[in-house]
Amino acid sequence: MFPSVLGADRPDTASGRSGWTRRLGTAIGRVVGGYRARMPAASSPSRRPHSGNRRDDAARLAVLHAADDLLAENGFGALTVEAIARRAGVAKQTIYRWWPSKVEILLDTLIEDSDKRIPVPVEKPSAESILRYLRGFARFVARDPAGKVLLALIAEAQHDAGTAKSFHQRYLGPRRAREREMLTRATEAGEVAPRLGADATMDALVGAIVYRALTGSSIPRGLVDTLVDDLLRPRAD
Amino acid sequence: MFPSVLGADRPDTASGRSGWTRRLGTAIGRVVGGYRARMPAASSPSRRPHSGNRRDDAARLAVLHAADDLLAENGFGALTVEAIARRAGVAKQTIYRWWPSKVEILLDTLIEDSDKRIPVPVEKPSAESILRYLRGFARFVARDPAGKVLLALIAEAQHDAGTAKSFHQRYLGPRRAREREMLTRATEAGEVAPRLGADATMDALVGAIVYRALTGSSIPRGLVDTLVDDLLRPRAD
DNA sequence: CGTTGTCCAGACAGGACGTCTCGTCTACGC
DNA sequence: GCGTAGACGAGACGTCCTGTCTGGACAACG
Numbered sequence: 010m011f012p013s014v015l016g017a018d019r020p021d022t023a024s025g026r027s028g029w030t031r032r033l034g035t036a037i038g039r040v041v042g043g044y045r046a047r048m049p050a051a052s053s054p055s056r057r058p059h060s061g062n063r064r065d066d067a068a069r070l071a072v073l074h075a076a077d078d079l080l081a082e083n084g085f086g087a088l089t090v091e092a093i094a095r096r097a098g099v100a101k102q103t104i105y106r107w108w109p110s111k112v113e114i115l116l117d118t119l120i121e122d123s124d125k126r127i128p129v130p131v132e133k134p135s136a137e138s139i140l141r142y143l144r145g146f147a148r149f150v151a152r153d154p155a156g157k158v159l160l161a162l163i164a165e166a167q168h169d170a171g172t173a174k175s176f177h178q179r180y181l182g183p184r185r186a187r188e189r190e191m192l193t194r195a196t197e198a199g200e201v202a203p204r205l206g207a208d209a210t211m212d213a214l215v216g217a218i219v220y221r222a223l224t225g226s227s228i229p230r231g232l233v234d235t236l237v238d239d240l241l242r243p244r245a246d
Numbered sequence: 247m248f249p250s251v252l253g254a255d256r257p258d259t260a261s262g263r264s265g266w267t268r269r270l271g272t273a274i275g276r277v278v279g280g281y282r283a284r285m286p287a288a289s290s291p292s293r294r295p296h297s298g299n300r301r302d303d304a305a306r307l308a309v310l311h312a313a314d315d316l317l318a319e320n321g322f323g324a325l326t327v328e329a330i331a332r333r334a335g336v337a338k339q340t341i342y343r344w345w346p347s348k349v350e351i352l353l354d355t356l357i358e359d360s361d362k363r364i365p366v367p368v369e370k371p372s373a374e375s376i377l378r379y380l381r382g383f384a385r386f387v388a389r390d391p392a393g394k395v396l397l398a399l400i401a402e403a404q405h406d407a408g409t410a411k412s413f414h415q416r417y418l419g420p421r422r423a424r425e426r427e428m429l430t431r432a433t434e435a436g437e438v439a440p441r442l443g444a445d446a447t448m449d450a451l452v453g454a455i456v457y458r459a460l461t462g463s464s465i466p467r468g469l470v471d472t473l474v475d476d477l478l479r480p481r482a483d
Numbered sequence: 484c485g486t487t488g489t490c491c492a493g494a495c496a497g498g499a500c501g502t503c504t505c506g507t508c509t510a511c512g513c
Numbered sequence: 514g515c516g517t518a519g520a521c522g523a524g525a526c527g528t529c530c531t532g533t534c535t536g537g538a539c540a541a542c543g
Contacts, residue, residue, distance in 0.1 A: 061488025062540045068490075085405040089530060100491045105532065160404050163460055167401035168322040173462065181461060204476065209469050216457025217450040223400055224418060224449070225410065232446050239441065239476045298519025299509045305521075326499060337522040342501070 043069065044113040064107070071097035072104055073121075076114045081154040085161040112165055112172045115158050116179055122155040123180075129187035134195035140237050142191070147218045147228040160222060185211065202243035213240055280306065281350040301344070308334035309341055310358075313351045318391040322398040349402055349409045352395050353416055359392040360417075366424035371432035377474050379428070384455045384465040397459060422448065439480035450477055 075097035079088050090111055094101045108114050127145050130138040150156040162180070166173040189207045196203065203210040217236055221228045312334035316325050327348055331338045345351050364382050367375040387393040399417070403410040426444045433440065440447040454473055458465045 059488090060486065060542055062490075062542095063488085065490070084407065090532085091530065098491095100493090101531095102492090102533085103490060106489080164401035164404035167397050167460065170321065177462070204472050205469060208463075209466075209472075212458050212461075212463065213450075213454040213469075213473055216455075217453040219457055219460075220453025221449050223404065223456075225414070226445075226449065229446075232442060232450075235441050235446075236450055239481075244476075244481070296519090297511055297517070299511095300520075302520070327501085328499065335522095337524090338501085339503085339523090340521060343520075 043117050044108050065103075068097070068099050068103055069107065072099055072108075072114060073118050075099075076111065077118050077155070077158065080115065080161060081157055085165065110171075112162065112169070113175065115162055116175060119155070119158045119162060120180060122158070123149070123184070126153065126155065129184065129191055131187050131190045131194070134191050134198065134200065136195065136200045136237075136241065139191065139195060139201065139241070140234065143214055143218065143233050143237060144230060146215070147221075147230075147233050150218060150222040151228045156222070160219075163219070163223070188215075201241040203241050204244070205240070210240060280354050281345050302340075305334070305336050305340055306344070309336055309345075309351060310355050312336075313348065314355050314392070314395065317352065317398060318394055322402065347408075349399065349406070350412065352399055353412060356392070356395045356399060357417060359395070360386070360421070363390065363392065366421065366428055368424050368427045368431070371428050371435065371437065373432065373437045373474075373478065376428065376432060376438065376478070377471065380451055380455065380470050380474060381467060383452065384458075384467075384470050387456060387459040388465045393459070397456075400456070400460070425452075438478040440478050441481070442477070447477060 072093060075093045076088065079092055079096060088111060090104055091101060093099075093111065093114070094104055097104075104114070108117075127142070127149050130142055150159060162172070162176050166176045185208070188211050192201070192203070192207045192211060195201045196207075205213065214236060218228055218233065221232070309330060312330045313325065316329055316333060325348060327341055328338060330336075330348065330351070331341055334341075341351070345354075364379070364386050367379055387396060399409070399413050403413045422445070425448050429438070429440070429444045429448060432438045433444075442450065451473060455465055455470065458469070
């Protein structure tokens, strides 16, 4: 049902690639910049003309996929950098060169996956599109292996302050901005009439769904529908 | 505001107790059985008449308090069994003798604290008492140091299957049973009229509150009030 | 063709884990 | 009383993962 996380074709490891790099580099490309792509000096636009060898994109993808797979198979508790390196066929140092922690690896995969699977419908906002979005979100978080990454990061953010900061800055913040936009537009268009503010309303909807997922319960469609109806539909009295 | 988690008087460590044990043993007693109290053979009611020395209750409390304090101070990520042992003035083996993991320690403190701070009002259920309960819950989870334990355990349950099982069996399950009772009685009395089932309704209410706490947002009273009103009050149409 | 930077491979110290073995002390049974 | 069973503090032990740091091979660019 969900054959593969993060893209269609994926090599099992990054090893045994003679000529791989060039083909991959142009064929796939980078959808998301990834952790380090934005870290070093975003202020200086024209950096060094890049001497030396360039980053191996196959290795980057192998790491992302390995992390994803290992999380789905054994859970976050068993996820170690060494295991990721082994599975990806990559040296440990290659991982530490580009990511400061396994959390940033997961964050990279999560951003890529959720942009692909559950984009926020900011254009043409309507009660119907909001409902569809939340149904998709519920499905993502409850049944999609990639949704487990989201749950794992929410969890890890409770344990580590650095994770919390990064998770907010890179994922929750931007996503919530789009959700707020979606809800605000729909409200202004008279499509919905929430009694709470945009953030509180989204938290109530998303929170209920996420909590069900966190506690291992299923998320029947009727739950989402009723919730949306109760919180977004204007009351008669 | 919340001077101490888990009881009033607490020694800093368990060491230096000459004569401590006897006094503590009778004075404080055990509110909750704790992890191991129910584990070994609940089938045989009359066990061995207990030769040897008995369990040191001061050590038990010192461990519970140390875990609580360390979690509040440094977060779950920095919480180690060794650190708990050091802080409690207790040998590591003493901890492993009674708890299989630090999670069970936290579970012991959580059960004790939430029974004390946010009991579920199953008697005399009313819309008003439900609202008060949820306000208290929101306060507990957002501002009480003991509430951090709940968040940490929800988080750890995502990372480890064993934690998830234990957390459900010992905390979420029993608590939800009482909450369901509360809601069902209030519904039968005509006090409230949820459109969703008891579990789904509670998840929507609790989930929204927990999600705010998990993402570090405050939980204004108006949010809880409106949520309760939207989900529990009968709709006119 | 040399410089630069990435890659794999592996060594390394540090820390936490969970187990184990001591010696001490205390409650209970005989 | 006295012996024994069990809890306790102290600390050693092997294992695993961490994050850093080498070395040597390779590829891109000037």
